[in-house]
Amino acid sequence: MKRSEILEKPLKIAEKFFKTDAKYLASGGFWVTLAQIVGLPITFLISLAYANLLPKEIYGNYRYIISFVNAVSIFTLPGMDTAITRAVARGYDGTFRKGGMYIFFSSFCITLLCLGASAFYLFNHNKTLGFAFIVVAFLIPLVEGLGNWKAYLNGKAKFREKSIYNITTKSIYGIAMLGTIGIINYKNLSLAPGTALLIAAFFASQGIPNIYYYFKLFRRVAPDAAVEPGSVQYGFKLVSSNGLTSISTYLDGILLFHFLGAAPLAVYSFAIAIPEQVKTFFTTLGTVVFPKLAVHYNEKNGHLKIKSTLPQKILRASFFSIIAVLLYLLLAPFIYHIFFPSYLDSVRFSQIFALSLLFIPASIFSDALNAEGNIKKIYTYKTIAPISQIALLVILIPPYGIWGAVWGRVLGRFINYLLLLLLFKY
Numbered sequence: 001m002k003r004s005e006i007l008e009k010p011l012k013i014a015e016k017f018f019k020t021d022a023k024y025l026a027s028g029g030f031w032v033t034l035a036q037i038v039g040l041p042i043t044f045l046i047s048l049a050y051a052n053l054l055p056k057e058i059y060g061n062y063r064y065i066i067s068f069v070n071a072v073s074i075f076t077l078p079g080m081d082t083a084i085t086r087a088v089a090r091g092y093d094g095t096f097r098k099g100g101m102y103i104f105f106s107s108f109c110i111t112l113l114c115l116g117a118s119a120f121y122l123f124n125h126n127k128t129l130g131f132a133f134i135v136v137a138f139l140i141p142l143v144e145g146l147g148n149w150k151a152y153l154n155g156k157a158k159f160r161e162k163s164i165y166n167i168t169t170k171s172i173y174g175i176a177m178l179g180t181i182g183i184i185n186y187k188n189l190s191l192a193p194g195t196a197l198l199i200a201a202f203f204a205s206q207g208i209p210n211i212y213y214y215f216k217l218f219r220r221v222a223p224d225a226a227v228e229p230g231s232v233q234y235g236f237k238l239v240s241s242n243g244l245t246s247i248s249t250y251l252d253g254i255l256l257f258h259f260l261g262a263a264p265l266a267v268y269s270f271a272i273a274i275p276e277q278v279k280t281f282f283t284t285l286g287t288v289v290f291p292k293l294a295v296h297y298n299e300k301n302g303h304l305k306i307k308s309t310l311p312q313k314i315l316r317a318s319f320f321s322i323i324a325v326l327l328y329l330l331l332a333p334f335i336y337h338i339f340f341p342s343y344l345d346s347v348r349f350s351q352i353f354a355l356s357l358l359f360i361p362a363s364i365f366s367d368a369l370n371a372e373g374n375i376k377k378i379y380t381y382k383t384i385a386p387i388s389q390i391a392l393l394v395i396l397i398p399p400y401g402i403w404g405a406v407w408g409r410v411l412g413r414f415i416n417y418l419l420l421l422l423l424f425k426y
Helices: 003-018 022-053 056-071 080-089 094-106 108-123 127-144 149-155 159-187 191-220 231-260 262-297 302-339 346-357 360-372 375-400 402-425
Strands: none
Touching: 022 159, 022 262, 022 302, 056 108, 056 127, 056 191, 056 231, 056 262, 080 094, 080 149, 080 231, 080 360, 094 108, 094 149, 094 191, 094 231, 108 127, 127 191, 149 159, 149 191, 159 191, 231 262, 231 375, 231 402, 262 302, 262 346, 262 402, 302 346, 302 360, 302 402, 346 402, 360 375, 360 402, 375 402
């Protein structure tokens, strides 16, 4: 019996349950999910190395730097990749070339910010962060400036090719990080050189593959390929609405570092690590769905069909996310006792944080808003949601520390999902 015949019945059952094109989701989702599955053991091994071979102070400083860089990621033009995917899905491949150049050159603004941060910390006699930010300054354009090749492949629905590239990059990243952690442990490196070396491995192992993938796809697109009218402007509108989102997503790490220090940030980072991996696994569905949504919104009366069918599909998908959360609540203590004994303090925080995953399928409403291209709705969501999250973190972290960060993130996500539903419906 052929594989297609074996899968035919389960696909028909899935189509009846989710009321959607299960074959498309299976073909695209298979490759996207495969990349996640292959990446899981790599991520797990790195987490084991972090927990058992690195001092909490080095790991905490490392997490703070990553949070800082991501918080200022507005200079990587977040949202331009969405515009690229949307345009490429409609046949305007030249948008990849044009939008990509804007992203690359804009990323050098982060270089300037990191050099400024380095000068600040060196002036205040903090060599650990001072030297580490110098490393970031020179490597960040390779990671953020050349990473939009993924947007092109998403638009083309070439999930197999994208997954192969992602798996290769993840493997290089895993080897580099494990080797670096081994060196830090074996040489017993102190805080400053250990943090700088870890940061260098993190950015270089992702940035160097980006050079190859980006220019390979750049050459694939003809110089005179059509650019969708208004697509770059649409991308910049999304960028202006994404600045607050970047800050709100990583503000918890920055505040915890400054109020409590590196070691508590390490505890918090391990508390949210597994739920965040589960979130990434579920949100891969959005990567597959978005090109379809972009095409459907471009069809006559397509938006009416989406509005009538998408909520039911998301409600059905929420059944599985609820099961996943319940399983994690039961298994979390055993997981940390066996694999992360140095971070047992993270268990209770992690269980509460996992509640933010209960309705994670509702995040697909965000993909629907972007595919529709209604700037007013996107601005509303990208303004109210992050401001709510920032307010919760600023109010709760100073008096309550890690608990404030956990509850701030959980409440913030529920507000996000409710807002997405309202904007999609009305």
